Amino acid sequence: MCLALPGRVVELFGTDPLERTARVSFGGVSRKISLAFTPEAELGDFVLVHVGVAIAILDEEEAQSSLAAFAELEALEAGDGDVSS
C-alpha cells in the first residue's frame, strides 16, 4: 500500500495548484501524475510517486552521497577481505 516508485517528470500540464499534473516516466512506462503536493517539481526532476500522486522530489545530492557511502564501504570491506585472506 505504501509502495512508491521514483520516476522522471517528462511533461508538465496546468497551473491550478490542485490540478497541476505531469507525465512521469518509470523506465519507459509513463503515467499522468498529480503534482499537487510537489508544486516545485520541474521538468527532469525525479519524483516519488504513490497512488498517482508525487509525494516527494528526489534530493540528488543525498542520493549521490549515500551511493558514494555504499561504494566506500564496499571498497573498505574488499580491503579487509584481502588482509584476512
Add this chain to the structure above:
Amino acid sequence: MSLEHVDEYRDRKAIGALVHAIEREATKPWTLMEVCGGQTHSIVRYGLDQLLPDTIELVHGPGCPVCVTPIGMIDRALELAARPEVIFCTFGDMLRVPGSSEDLYHVKARGGDVRIVYSPLDAVELAATEPAREVVFFAIGFETTAPANAMAVAMAEKRGLGNFSILASHVLVPPAIEALLSAPDNRVQGFLAAGHVCAVMGSAEYEPLARRYRVPIVITGFEPLELLSGILACVRQLEAGEAKVDNAYARFVRSAGNPHAIAMLRRVFEVAPQTWRGLGEIPASGLILRSAFARFDATKRFSSDIGVVPEDPECQSGDILRGRLKPAACTAFGTRCTPENPLGAPMVSNEGACAAYFRYRGLTPTT
C-alpha cells in the same frame, strides 16, 4: 527494464559489504522491527534476513493497512459494493481480503460493480463521468496514502460532485509503535521506520517516542541497500547505547516531511480512535473526515445494520502483526490458510507478512 534510482540500490557486492559491516559491529543479539509491510516483502524477497548474522533478528511490524482494516469495515464494503446504484472503487489489494463470510471478488462475481483503481483521483474522475451512479472509494492507508485520499475528497468538493463518497479506514504509525513499545512483553529494541510515511510526515513525531522508550528509530527505505543501511544505523546506535531518530532515507525524506501533503491531510481529516484488525482499538491512531466534509462519508450516506463482527478464531494475525509470531510458525500457514483461501488479511495483502513468506519461501519451515 532498468529503472534509474532503483537498480543501483540492489548491487550485490555492496549488499555483501553492508552485511559484513553489520556482522562486525553487532557484538550482541539485537531485535529490530521493520514497521512497513513493503519493507517486510523486500526483506523476504531478497532474503536479507537470511544474509544477516544470527545476532540480528528482524520481526515484522503492523505496517500493512490492508491487514489492519477491521473486519466490520470489510463487511461494510461488501454491503456497499453489492448495492445496484454503487460503483465500488478500491485498491486491488482489498479484493481478496476476507470479511466475515466472503470477499469483494465474490460480490463482483455476483454482479456487483467493483472496480480496481490505481489512484483515488481515478475514482473522482469516474464520479464525474457517471453522474447517475454513486461512486464509493474504499479509502484505506497510512499517512503515505491519506493525503491522496484527502485530495480526492477536496477535488470532489471543488467540482461539486454529489455522487462521490469514501469509506474511510485510515491508520497512523506513531500510535501503533507506541502501543507495541508499551506492551509488557515488548522485545523490540530498535525500529526501522517506514520511509514513505516519513516522506509525507517527516521525522519530528518520532522524537518523543525515541526519547521516552529509549529506542533507536531509523527512517529506512525499501531497496536492499537502504534496508541494510537502516539496520546498520540502528545497530550502531544500540551498540553505542544511543536512542535517537536517524534518517537513512534522506534522498526522499526531509525532517519536515511534505508540508503540502500534511496540509491537505489536516484540512480534510481529523485524528480519531481506530480499531486495528488483530490488534484492537488504539487511541488517536486513525483519521476520520472532518464535519465540513461529512457529506462525502459513505457510512453516513448509506445506512447499515452491521455491528461488531468477530474475527476468525483460528487466525493468529494479531500475533503476526505485533511481531510475536513468524508466519511459518502459525499452525494454519499454508494448510488451512493460503492466498486462495485465507483466514486473515496478512495472507493476501501485497504487504502482508504471511503472503511474503508464502510467495518467497513456500512451505519450507523457517525459524
